[in-house]
Amino acid sequence: NAGVTQTPKFQVLKTGQSMTLQCAQDMNHEYMSWYRQDPGMGLRLIHYSVGAGITDQGEVPNGYNVSRSTTEDFPLRLLSAAPSQTSVYFCASSYSRQKGAKNIQYFGAGTRLSVL
C-alpha cells in the first residue's frame, strides 16, 4: 500500500492563478480531510469528507473548494490563489467511526505552496 499520496510536492503560483492539489489513498478509508500548517498557527482543518459525495467545511474553508467523486480521491481546489494561502497542505484519511475503528489518521507528505 502506498498510503496517502499527495501531488505536487512543491508549487509556486502567482496571485489569481488556480490550481488543484491532489490527494489519493489506497486504504479504502471513508474519511478524508485537508489541513494547512502555518508557522505559529499549528494545523487547521480546511475541508473534510465522510464518504464519496459528502463533504463539509472545517475551520478555515474560505478560498478552497473540494469534491469527493470516489472513495480514493479528495482534490483541493484553489480558484484564485492569494498570498495568504501560502502554506503547507496536508491530506489525511482514516476509517469512519461507524466501523468501530480507532480513527487513527494517516497523513500524506504534504504540498508546499507559495503564492507570489
Added chain:
Amino acid sequence: KQEVTQIPAALSVPEGENLVLNCSFTDSAIYNLQWFRQDPGKGLTSLLLIQSSQREQTSGRLNASLDKSSGRSTLYIAASQPGDSATYLCAVSYSGAGSYQLTFGKGTKLSVIP
C-alpha cells in the same frame, strides 16, 4: 472552542535521558487523543492513540497517558535517542456525530543531543 496547548515549545536533552511532553485541552468531551511525530519537511506519523475511555497506551519506549477530567495528556519517552529528534504534536477529536476534525497543539520540538 477547543484549544490544545503543548508545553514546552522546544526541549533539548542529552541522549539517554527520560523525558515528558505535555498536552492540555480545554474541553473534556473528547472522542480520542493522538500523538504524532513530524520530521522536518515531512508529513505526520501517528505514534499513539488513546480513546476517551482509556488511561494510557504504550508502544515500545513511548507511553501516553490521558486524564480527561483535568484535560491533560503526557507523552513519556524512555531512554531518548538522537533519532527521536522531531516535532511532537498532540491532537484531540470531539465526541458527537459527524465530528471528525482534529484540533492540534502547536507542537514541542525535541532535540536529543548525542
